[in-house]
Amino acid sequence: MNSVRFLNLELKNPTVLASGILGLTASSMWRVVEVGGAGAVTTKSFNKDWRSGHKNPSILPFRHGLLNAVGLSNPGIDEMVKEIGKFKQRASAPIFASIFGRTIDEFAEVTQRTVEAEPDLLEVNVSCPNVHSEFGQPFGDSLSDTAKVTEIVKKHAGSIPVSIKLGPHGPGIARLAKVCEENGADAITAINTVGPGMLIDIDVRKPILSNKTGGVSGPAILPIAVKSVYEVYRQVKIPIIGTGGVTQPEDAVQLILAGASLIGIGTAVYYQGIKVFEKIARGIEAYLQKYGFTSLDEIRGLAHE
Amino acid sequence: MSDLMRTYPIKKIVEHGPGVKSFYFERMLDARAGQFVNVWLPGMDEKPYSVSALGENWLEISVKAYGPFSTAMMDLKVGDRLGVRGPFGKSFTYHDRALLIGGGIGIAPLRLLAHELSAKKLSFVSLLGAATKHELIFIEDFQKWSKNCYITTDDGSQGKQGLVTEDLLSIIEKEKIEFIYAAGPEIMFVKVKELIDPLDIPYEFCMERYMKCGIGICGQCVLDDSGVRVCVEGPVFNQDELKEVTELGMVHRDASGRRVKKF
DSSP: OOOOTTTEEEEESEEEEOOOSOSSSSHHHHHHHTTTOOEEEEEBBOSSSOOOOSOOEEEEETEEEEEEEEOOOOOOOHHHHHHHHHHHHOOOOOOEEOOOOOOOOHHHHHHHHHHTTHHHHHHHHETTOOOOOHHHHHHGOOOOHHHHHHHHHHHHHHTTTTEEEEEEETTTTHHHHHHHHHHHSSSSOOOOOOEEEEETTTTEEEEESSSSEEEESSGHHHHHHHEEEEHHHHHHOOOOEEESSSHHHHHHHHHHHHTEEEEETHHHHHOOOOOHHHHHHHHHHHHHHTTTTOSGGTTTTGOOO | OTOOOOEEEEEEEEEETTTTTEEEOOOOOOOTTOOOOEETTTTTTEEEEEEEEOOOOOOEEEEESSSSSHHHHHTTTTOOEEEEEEEEBOOOOSSSSEEEEEGGGGHHHHHHHHHHHHHHOEEEEEEEESSSSOOOOSSHHHEEEEESSEEEESSSSSSSSSSSTHHHHHHHHHOOOOEEESSHHHHHHHHHHHHHHGOOOOEEOOOOOSSSSSSOOOTTTTTTTOOOOOOTBBBEOOOHHHHTTTTTOEEEEEEEEEEEOOO
């Protein structure tokens, strides 16, 4: 009952490993599927050339979530294309490639190269909040930039579906989602990390992250994710990968009621371990049974009626 | 929550020799040998370090100057504050009639293991090697707690000149060893593994990999092909878990995630 269709894909359940978590190698993502029970995986975001990202501390727990400024570290497209290929040979679940670029041209080039590896979906990260000082404002903070990125990625993506990953900032996520849809996006991933935020050590009296600021994830951002998905669902017809703050099945159900088709899970791996995907998938199923629903389609967006 | 970042002043520094020091912090740490803490040097970086000694309300880490971070650690003074969060990872399991093989600064986690084994009245023999005499740390403790303590140095400045692997098989036979623990350079362990795999003696090895988070989410320390995380499923792995690790002694990953061949 839990298996879902999403665009042209078949997933064994609606949980997806969110980008940035355990998505560096084929081995890692394979284990998230085989041991963790994820319905699909998303790679760590990558661009053309390798990047070391920010120095540590780059990922910090606080009482209600995580604060991170990894700084889009990645081994570059050559390595990531190989890892996507290896994953496809070894695992049966779909793999989403998360891509970014510093310029519109780089988005085009990264798309062209990534398509060769035949991922099941391209997730376009225009909303990383942690590279302002280097990249300037994220593309996803501007309607016109978001439109341009969507258009160029779609132009080079061929038959591979494209989801634009948006944050809750900038001109408003519903307006951004509409622009993505108008420019050919097949789906929306909502949301990225929130903020940026900051944590200070009170004894040293300095920000702890080497980047000083970082994106907030985990339980603290669930209400923002639910509201963002709710708004996007009202505005567009394309499906939504709802991501943000999900650590329990009840959180996932909220996102589905708000309008999400798939559920991204990342920070919850820290709280619940790698089997959190299976736990949440089972919990969603139990919810459907409790109320006599027979499929996720019956509850998607129900909070709007 | 011990995962949250907090800084603690250094209470004591022990200099073992040039570029090898132990740092002592007053902080309760519910840890066992093999587990590690993430150490933040404000303005510099954060790195994982094994716990080398532990008391009711204190812990100690031991550092060898190697890269920019550990070299900067050498300039620290008593009273300087460092972030210490953890413990993270899995610890060694306890066995009788064991052999502890330590190489260089890899002796640090075995120091805490030796203490724990001795407190449990389990018998063990130590085989410790380093490049030179001053890198052999905690030797007096190992001599005190071990049934026998064998020492090698590359330059012959203490113990027998040579590598820990040279007399390994004869020591295993003579001491009737039933379990092996190893910590140290991966290249040392690969040679140890070649020698002991045919013997069917169970073992555990404490591994090192570059890490960003230490809490199982960043994916930087994940091993090929098993996909396990050194920070959560490790850093201590047994012979069965290592069977599926194809990168052992071959490659590790840097901060970008690229495979690096050098060890």
